Amino acid sequence: MSTNLTESATQPLGAGRGRWLLLAAGLVLVGCFILPWLSFVITADQRVALSLTGLQAATIGLVETTDGGLLYRSSFWLFLAPLAGVVGLALGALNLFPGRSAPWQGLLALFISVASAVAVWGAFAASQEVAQKEKVAVEAQWGLSVAFIALLLLLVGALILLREASSQKPAFRAALDALNFMTPGTVLVIVFFFLPAIILFILSLTDLSSANFSEPWTYVGFDNYKRMFSDRFFPKILRNTFQYVALTLLFFNVGLALLLALLTAHVSRRVGFLFRLLWLLPRITPSVVYIVMWQRIAQQPPYGILNQFLGWLGVENQPYWIPEAPWVFVVLVNGFVGASFGMIIFTSAIEAIPADLIIAAKVDGAGDLALIRDITLPLLRWPLLFVVTYQTLSLLVSFEYILLLTNGGPGLFTTEVWALTAYKRALQTYFGSNQWAYGAAWGFVLVLIGAILSVIYLRVFRFNDLVQEPKIDVL
Amino acid sequence: MRVELNELTKRWGNVTGADNITLDIRSGEFVAFLGPSGCGKTTTLLMVAGIYKPTAGEIRFDDRVVNQVAPKDRNIGMVFQSYALYPHMSVRQNIGYPLKLKKSPASEMEQRVQRVADMMGIGHLLDRRPAQLSGGQQQRVALGRALVKEPSLLLFDEPLSNLDARLRLTMRSEIKRLQLDLGITSIYVTHDQVEAMTMADRIAVMQEGKLQAYAPPNELYERPRTIFIAGFVGNPPMNLFDVQVLREGERLLARRQNLEIELPPERGGRAAGKEEIIAGVRPEDISLIPGAAGSSEGAQGEVFVVEPLGRDNLVDVRIDDLHLFVLADPRQPLKIGDPVRLHFDGDKVQLFDPETELSLLWT
Numbered sequence A: 001m002s003t004n005l006t007e008s009a010t011q012p013l014g015a016g017r018g019r020w021l022l023l024a025a026g027l028v029l030v031g032c033f034i035l036p037w038l039s040f041v042i043t044a045d046q047r048v049a050l051s052l053t054g055l056q057a058a059t060i061g062l063v064e065t066t067d068g069g070l071l072y073r074s075s076f077w078l079f080l081a082p083l084a085g086v087v088g089l090a091l092g093a094l095n096l097f098p099g100r101s102a103p104w105q106g107l108l109a110l111f112i113s114v115a116s117a118v119a120v121w122g123a124f125a126a127s128q129e130v131a132q133k134e135k136v137a138v139e140a141q142w143g144l145s146v147a148f149i150a151l152l153l154l155l156v157g158a159l160i161l162l163r164e165a166s167s168q169k170p171a172f173r174a175a176l177d178a179l180n181f182m183t184p185g186t187v188l189v190i191v192f193f194f195l196p197a198i199i200l201f202i203l204s205l206t207d208l209s210s211a212n213f214s215e216p217w218t219y220v221g222f223d224n225y226k227r228m229f230s231d232r233f234f235p236k237i238l239r240n241t242f243q244y245v246a247l248t249l250l251f252f253n254v255g256l257a258l259l260l261a262l263l264t265a266h267v268s269r270r271v272g273f274l275f276r277l278l279w280l281l282p283r284i285t286p287s288v289v290y291i292v293m294w295q296r297i298a299q300q301p302p303y304g305i306l307n308q309f310l311g312w313l314g315v316e317n318q319p320y321w322i323p324e325a326p327w328v329f330v331v332l333v334n335g336f337v338g339a340s341f342g343m344i345i346f347t348s349a350i351e352a353i354p355a356d357l358i359i360a361a362k363v364d365g366a367g368d369l370a371l372i373r374d375i376t377l378p379l380l381r382w383p384l385l386f387v388v389t390y391q392t393l394s395l396l397v398s399f400e401y402i403l404l405l406t407n408g409g410p411g412l413f414t415t416e417v418w419a420l421t422a423y424k425r426a427l428q429t430y431f432g433s434n435q436w437a438y439g440a441a442w443g444f445v446l447v448l449i450g451a452i453l454s455v456i457y458l459r460v461f462r463f464n465d466l467v468q469e470p471k472i473d474v475l
Numbered sequence B: 001m002r003v004e005l006n007e008l009t010k011r012w013g014n015v016t017g018a019d020n021i022t023l024d025i026r027s028g029e030f031v032a033f034l035g036p037s038g039c040g041k042t043t044t045l046l047m048v049a050g051i052y053k054p055t056a057g058e059i060r061f062d063d064r065v066v067n068q069v070a071p072k073d074r075n076i077g078m079v080f081q082s083y084a085l086y087p088h089m090s091v092r093q094n095i096g097y098p099l100k101l102k103k104s105p106a107s108e109m110e111q112r113v114q115r116v117a118d119m120m121g122i123g124h125l126l127d128r129r130p131a132q133l134s135g136g137q138q139q140r141v142a143l144g145r146a147l148v149k150e151p152s153l154l155l156f157d158e159p160l161s162n163l164d165a166r167l168r169l170t171m172r173s174e175i176k177r178l179q180l181d182l183g184i185t186s187i188y189v190t191h192d193q194v195e196a197m198t199m200a201d202r203i204a205v206m207q208e209g210k211l212q213a214y215a216p217p218n219e220l221y222e223r224p225r226t227i228f229i230a231g232f233v234g235n236p237p238m239n240l241f242d243v244q245v246l247r248e249g250e251r252l253l254a255r256r257q258n259l260e261i262e263l264p265p266e267r268g269g270r271a272a273g274k275e276e277i278i279a280g281v282r283p284e285d286i287s288l289i290p291g292a293a294g295s296s297e298g299a300q301g302e303v304f305v306v307e308p309l310g311r312d313n314l315v316d317v318r319i320d321d322l323h324l325f326v327l328a329d330p331r332q333p334l335k336i337g338d339p340v341r342l343h344f345d346g347d348k349v350q351l352f353d354p355e356t357e358l359s360l361l362w363t
């Protein structure tokens, strides 16, 4: 009986059922992601295009072009460039020609780099042609995609050349080999972080906005930044952002999460599991529904749940609470969602602490508090670092709940945070004007703040001490 | 400190970890809990430590019932198979942790940690982290941590199982010496009977949650009260086989097919005339004579397997369908298939009732 149970629990899904599940998952993916994306591409909405990556924007530019031959030319170059890049990456990183001598490898790398450069140049030229022919400012978008690809290729070429140049020096080579191990991660970081950030920066140096987007964009230097820092509400927004991140992080994303994890780890497994499941509900509720729920809670009598309770207690004539205490709600609303992430991470980390350690500490004389202080928390250091860092960064750039709850109000900039400002400047129609470049400046500074914070966190938590020395020496 | 377990029981739903365990441990005594995997040794130990709450029964330290006392107030030191050192603390902090919890003054703490570390031979390792130590050093640190607060009871849960055979031997005698010198009452859980036999004053043999026997090592060895103990204690294990016990004139014989053992009357008395008896003979109580001799005493068989153990040869002798293990002089040249004659020492034969599984000699 019991063997049956364990067997069925560990068995992979039956072949038939697995296929149906996969199909369903695929359909969901198509429905939720690919179809909307395709419809964006087909309708070629400029604003949407700007919120996509440079490559996607370039695709939209292609779709918009009406000249058949030109379309063919530019798409040829456009798809050749990444192809050359991928080939170069594969050769460089995976060392696909191990038997060849160093000069050969160098020549090969040189060839790939040159070919890539030609491809990039072709794509760029084609894009210029598209722009001129169609008299639209897809130029900006084209330029961005080209920058994206060119940077990628430059990096590949540099990596390969460096590798070959170093093949004579063993120490240098060992360091490079170590880097090679990280290639997949490095590529992901470059493609999904570095390049978008650089594109953002380039965009922020222009004057691109919905007022002038049919003309070629112009370079304006740091004007957008000057304007940003001299904004009358800049200090207010800065303070709001700090307050929002710090309060939510401290009390909910880390504080409540830790509390929930410690609590649910000390009750029976099933109860703990149910409890944690409940705490996941806010996260899996669609944002709009979730905010409507909070608004229902805070409504004026006779609708608001909170006020109904207060009414029963004899407290009458209460207001709509959200404008009364906007910050309380901003932190609560975000905190309820944010707590579940840390809770799950901390719970699994607590459960991973060997039982013997806990028993040893108890026998050594530790009470509950000492146990948590001396054993559990120190052993949670790494997940703590992770949650603090990760959640600081996600809070810094998050704004959708505030947008839906207060839209930065009530009044002027009461709860407006940095990311919300960036969004409003760039994409929310504001007297009919989307100031894409100005919004990009706000966004880019936010990226810088995030990067600096990460470095500080890694220092404060002495990340290197947490990572054990490898047991296997690198020869 | 004296420890007394009274009908101690632990259940989780319908799983029984320890079933009605009653035993007492004298002050300063070294008791081993011995038994196969899953028999409830750790469960019992953790109840004594206060980690598991007993389902029924009581635990007394001296005369005080401690069932409700938290582990931190029991003044116990414990050593684990996994060492269970705190990975984020240095050796110094690990050993000092019980003192820190007692809020001992820093200078006294420093002194006592140093003394214990020197005693364990790890005084030079105090600033290392556990991960930077070998298994043997880690176990010394764990021992030091258990000893530093001068506990009134030491609990060991298979502390040597992760060490290699040679280190196990050294640590075995070190622990025994320490325990004797310090006179701390100790419970030592092990499934290694050599450890139990060599270290313990008394051994509690457990099986399926129940206490099977509680006696000094030599008594367990020489006077096993149940078939389980007879088979479990001793290495190589005792030979157990069915016999009939018959009277032939003056003589009392245990017999099966071609095997015959003469029993002294005072030994075989209770078994006489019974059709089914289980006889037990240890491999060292059988002597082996090469070749086929005429006498009807003993048994005639052939060598099935020879396992050289160094000092002895363990010989598997086949007598029809019965296999007996015999310890033989390694200088005797024996080959597989050689005919041999076995002689049994009647004074050492154990007899059991197959129904009750109890000894017909000692119960």
Ligand SMILES: Nc1ncnc2c1ncn2[C@@H]1O[C@H](COP(=O)(O)OP(=O)(O)OP(=O)(O)O)[C@@H](O)[C@H]1O
Binding pocket: B012, B015, B016, B017, B018, B035, B036, B037, B038, B039, B040, B041, B042, B043, B044, B191
């Ligand atoms: N927390 C628990 N919940 C349910 N059953 C348990 C629990 N702990 C132990 N058991 C069961 O109780 C029985 C005794 O376990 P215990 O750990 O005491 O064995 P042991 O004698 O120490 O074995 P080993 O030599 O392998 O360590 C086993 O059948 C085990 O499955």
Ligand SMILES: [Mg+2]
Binding pocket: B041, B042, B043, B157
């Ligand atoms: Mg155990």
